[in-house]
Amino acid sequence: MTEIKFGVLGQYFHCPVKGDFEYASNALVLVDDKGVIASVLTEKDADFQTQLSQLSANKQLIELSSSQYLMPGMVDLHVHAPQFPQAGKGLDLPLYDWLQDYTFPLEAKFEDLNFAKKIYPELVQSLLANGTTSAVYFATIHKHTSVELARECLKQGQRGFIGKVNMDEASQCPPFYIEPSTRDALIDTEDFIQQVLQLEGNEHQLVSPVVTPRFVPSCTSEMLQGLGELVQKYHCHVQTHCSESDWARDYSQEKYGKTDVEIYSDFGLMTSKTILAHSIFLTPNDHAVIKATGASIAHCPLSNMYFANAAMQTREILDNELKCGLGSDLAGAPIPSIFHTCLDAVNHSRVREDGTSTYLPADSRGESGSRISFLESYWMATVGGGQAIDARVGLFQPGFEFDALIVDTAVADSNIFILDEMDSAKDKLEKIITLNSRQNIRKVWVKGQLVIEK
Secondary structure, eight states: OOOEEEEEEEEEEEOSSTTOOEEEEEEEEEEETTSBEEEEEETTSTTHHHHHHHHHHTTOEEEOOTTEEEEEOEEEEEEEGGGGGGTTSSTTSOHHHHIIIIIHHHHHGGGSHHHHHHHHHHHHHHHHHTTEEEEEEEOOSOHHHHHHHHHHHHHHTOEEEEEEEEOOOTTTSOTTSSOSOHHHHHHHHHHHHHHHHTOTTOTTOSEEEEEEEOOGGGSOHHHHHHHHHHHHHHOOEEEEEESOSHHHHHHHHHHHSSOHHHHHHHTTOOSTTEEEEEOOSOOHHHHHHHHHHTOEEEEOHHHHHHHSSSOOOHHHHHHTTOEEEEOOOBTTSOOOOHHHHHHHHHHHHHHHHHOOOTTSOHHHHSOTTOOOOHHHHHHIIIIIHHHHTTOSOSSOSTTSBOOEEEEETTSTTOSOOOOTTTOOHHHHHHHHHHHOOGGGEEEEEETTEEEEEO
16 A cells, blocks of 8 residues: 655646646645655645645645746657757758768767766756656667666656667668667667666666667668567567658658658557657658557657758647657757747747748748647647656646656746736746746656755
């Protein structure tokens, strides 16, 4: 039988319904010793005062001030862990130049365990401090340092999904950064899966392995086939890039005569645990396959603006009830904050709706009806992300794991300015989403464990 570990008293926001929100002005969230929400009480509940008094007497009560808000932990569905040192560099370059000049040489350095141990602790700490309680990571082709990233997530208490990257197509990979052979890569990938599952302290699977073909052009058909067989054997998550650009889409059509989604499906890589980053050029059949398999899309709005050649069909994806969350795509976007990604997602949709060309009349410049709301973007960052990682997170409801933040709008040098007499609850939530910065996040819990305290 579980026991109550602590309770949090104060106001909270969350989004039980996509496109809407719920605000509680004075609620008591009870968390049990397994890190799961046992109950959520308000002053209307008969045992509210009894529970409050008992927790207070036992020094198990965390009481929020009037400027503090309890909020669900943020889920980042797409992070390139080794690219953290290049965040903010070269983003005015074309994608090919950016990859060749910055990314591939940097990722190749992660063969060195000492180098990885210098970078990965800083990355995980930065994401946690920005409120990212769950992150889905691309690591590199190196098994031992990919395991080190999993070990670091476990050490710092972040819910981590880590993939050893696979890329073996010689025509599309630099000679200094490619698998030694397809067979060796598949053996390493299976060993990586087993090592992560067996990490000391990972009995409750806070950290999970992810099968990770980089994208269709970087993998041979033999590689995709072998990775699909591993997915069927271990039932683990899958992550990859999907139809990210004109070039990537055209490559798949020219080589296979199919879309990325159809190719992944053929090789057994489309499951309810598959996360498809970007997914810009989706066909109606792609929508149907994604929906039928229960796969998820990781919307990476800012990096899409830099590199995707087009805007994602966010409005249509949400309206079609496809599973969709948000990804920072660090370092294709430089800011390690999913709060900022929420703002980017709204901006992305507004640009798509309004268009950009001053040479066209206003009524033909954009795609009408394609904007999304801040509430939809925040739902994707919490509930949608939780669905994608197959975790009960993102809501303050009994049975959900307590991944949560305390956001304080009144800290020194805060960008958030709230006037109670002018700002509705919805106004406050939108201000927190758009103006939140690292210093506003005072405490972070993952599965009931306090991992950040400022």
